[in-house]
Amino acid sequence: MITIRTRFAPSPTGNLHIGGARSALFAYLWAKKNHGQFILRVEDTDRAREKVGALENQMEGLKWLGINWDEGPKKGGEYGPYVQSERFDIYQKYAAQLLAEDKVYRCFCTPERLAQMRQKQQENKQAPRYDRVCRHLSDDEIEKKIQTNTPYVLRLKVPEQGTVEVYDAIRGAITFNCQDIDDQVLVKSDGFPTYHLANVVDDHLMKITHVIRGEEWLPSTPKHVLLYQALGFSAPQFVHLSIFLAKAGGKMSKRHGETSLLAFRDKGYLSEAIVNFIALLGWNPKTEQEYFTKEELIEQFEISKLNTANPVFETEKLDWMNQHYLKKLSSGEMFTKMKEMISLNSDVALYKLFAEWFSGLSVKHQESIWHNLKERSKTLEEVAVNTMNYVNKEIVYQPQELIWKKSDQKTTIKILENLIEKIKEFAKEDFLVANLEPQILAWIKTTEWGNGDVLWPMRFALSGEKKSPSPFELAEILGPAETINRLTKAKESLNA
Template identity: 40%
Template sequence: MTKNVRVRFAPSPTGSLHIGGARTALFNLLFARHNGGTFILRIEDTDTERSREESVAQIIRSMKWLGLDWDEGPDKGGNYGPYFQSQRLELYRKEAERLIEEGKAYYCYCTPEELASRREAMLKAGKAPRYEGICRNLSEEERKKYEAEGRKPAIRLKVPQEGETIVEDIIRGTVVFENSVLDDFIIMKSNGMPTYNFACVVDDHAMGITHVIRAEEHLSNTPKQIQVYKALGYEIPEFAHVPMILAPDRSKLSKRHGATSVEEFRDQGYLPQAIINYLTLLGWSPPDGEEILSMEKAIKEFSLERVNKTAAIYDVKKLTWLNSHYLRELDLDYITSETIPFLVKKGIISEEESKKRYEYIKKAVEISRDRAKTLDELADSIAFFLRDVEEYEEKGVRKHFAKENAAELLLKGAEALEELERFDKQQAEIAFRSLADAMGVKAAELIHPTRLAITGRTVGPGLFDIIELLGREETARRMRKAARWIKESGNLTKAGGEN
């Protein structure tokens, strides 16, 4: 690639950063880094009714959390700023006025009511609604008459009525649009604000954008934008429209399909590394078909030519599988520090206490993370290490506490642990198996009720890892507590103990 690659992600701050937007930002970043280019973040906030400052903050926060770091943009600056469209209005007005002077655009005095009436009439007549160029050739006298009425004009671009506009798309190939379906569209509204199709062209040129990589839904805007490029005499960048992301039922992705915003996934305990890995594979695949991809490898392998033309299917199961992989494989201190806020949020431990007991929490995370799929799940799974067991899993009670000798086994197991000279998981296991032999029962008949007694659950990390970490005194105390609970609960065998 000969010219210096410059790409941009240009979200409108009307809501949270969603999975689709994050994927678009990621593909831009990967393309820029692969080609030694520049990645720009530009906030398109000219929709004054819908743009929100909190959405700007949320988008920036989400991108930083994901590691989608930009080279130019808000918080960074750069030679092509400002990076908020609301701060670039003079540039749009100047370029629109130039088009008026060159006879390539004109003032339109049609009111919204008049336009709506004409649109309705066209629909009734079975025609596709379009602007018929009513103000295209107004005389000076007609213009003055409208202005005397207090009408504030919009500015429309003069679009060729015949011929074709051809979009050469890196992903989709050649796409042809008939000019007859393009009306003279508005480039500046009557309130002095630019339309999307005008502002983004002016900005992309002013910022030296070489490749416009964006969602497929913008493909229909591209012929209009090409007309703006031509009218302004700008060089047209290369376009790449990435496929849509559909729900598993192939419908449009929405809230009913679960979490769709980056912050929702973060709050549910997904790791940024897993989300980035997942988004990388959503519509693109590396030559070797590898599923586990670091950002470094993705940068090395990425090319727009390998982006699929067909829609990508959103699969939260695959994301969860990737998340469980990263939970197991990433640095233990990192996973521990990421788990602690979930423990605090759930009231399992205070922030102050988490600092004092960090090493203990780290050990609990180490023996538990293999079974967890999210940080939220991991926090729940280690809760019993940090607070007493208040209740026992119902199916476990029926299966393991309902046996006639359950309380006796727990009491003798507690004694066996207390009598150990050296207390560790190996010695605890030897003691349990020796006790089971002495009492003429299978080791499982002691192991299962012990697990339930000290964790409240029937599944979890290895029992003897748990016993070692909980410690001799706490393990024995919980076993005695459970034995007492069994005795006080009456004849549990009637509850349907399973053998």
């Protein structure tokens, strides 16, 4: 029985994109469903575009999502090394084999000549591809250039006639005309392999059975099929995933908002929500179920249930799903997540402020505040914002804004004076919404005033806003001392 082996093979040229995370997740789910192995491989052949810290970002992102590799960097494995720059000798061996078997040829064209060629093709509205000038050099011409140390690359000899068929597990058979396929560079002039050679050699030697990647790689796949054939290898099963579309239209990119996986983490999204959300972008479980644990995803995932239609990445739906997972957390679990954010996030000022404030509350107050807060917070960032914005707010009162529409200045001053005295009756440990709301509403009924006469100036005094959480929630967040302080300042502004 064949062991299913999948891989995720990022290039360290940038941070892990949310779409790349989805590719890694699907590869991981398929391997785990079939009791196989998921491999992480670093494709660092593009040295010029490599960015410091990119690999660490990618690995951190996978770990955060719980996508743990069975073989790869810092873990090792039977088929290592798992970093392409450490496999240089392996690629040279296969490049030499291809050259000896006349499956590739040396191309001596300078960058200047190639640029001129592309310019002419563009002017003539032709598809950009190499014109195969060096493919037809004589042995003598080749030898002369080698003797004069003329730099060259190795290009794949794509058949000049015929077709190449690619079978994709979700798209079926796709036929490509050889005349439309470029003679791909396999080895650069510095001796480094390109992605195409290293990718094919590594997938074969690492016994990868399924290549699960984005559909942007589909045009390169006929080149890979031809290369598998040239090397005498059996090709793996190809699965090309749909791409994320922006709600505004077009492929999702940074102009539509943040796309880096860890940026979502730093904004306070939970890993469980991200995994659940991206799993449903391109995969249809054929059930009414919307929420999946990782274990349920492994159990139900099938390549046959992947869609070719490009899904729209809707942040609003992600927010809704994230809030679902937030609501399931106890106050203690939420606080643990918040402290994890502080340890992981480079921009931690807001989260630190929240942690310092929240840790100073009694467990009873933490639970009560969280009970109300999770109903109006979609992310951990919003949890912090929805509290710290009020706790640290400096309010400058405009007297007229404190007065309810059916009231007046003199009455509002009297209301605030009486409200302050009522607030003073509450012990600190009882300063909870569950106590404040019924007791203050009951007290209002004993007065000559209506709810609006009292609750409007109370809300505005505590928040400085016409629209805010209920005055009871605000009072609970601020505590008795600060609640009395703000009510007193509001009253004084009316007396001024």
